[in-house]
Amino acid sequence: MSNAADQQRSPAPYLQVVRGDPSNEEVAALVTVLTARARATRAPRAAAASGGRTRSAWSDRAQLVRHPLAPGPGAWRNSLRPR
Incomplete structure (x- = not known):
């Protein structure tokens, strides 16, 4: 077979x-x-390959958003505590 015949042949189906x-x-x-499943199983491997580094809580921008206050006893004390 020639190279032209090999190039025209389609690859085997997945x-x-x-x-x-x-x-x-x-x-x-x-x-x-199947694609979503493959990506979900690949994500933990990618995290492990990056050294397992996690983001620091200091750089978490969600901490800048104020949480709703819950009324009740001791609410004033809990209003300044980070969650």
């Missing part, structure tokens, strides 16, 4: 329908679920 006749929407839904 998914193969063994039984039934799924619609294009069903195949797309399956691919979406």
Whole structure:
């Protein structure tokens, strides 16, 4: 075989329908679920590869947002405590 014949041949499919006749929407839904699952399992590995570093609480911008105050005994004391 020549190189031209090898280039024209399509690669082997990643998914193969063994039984039934799924619609294009069903195949797309399956691919979406499998992609999301693969990304979810890859995220912890990526975090471990980065050294497991976490963001410091000092750089967390959510701390700048005031939490709602809860009325009741000791509420004035809890109004200044960080959560």
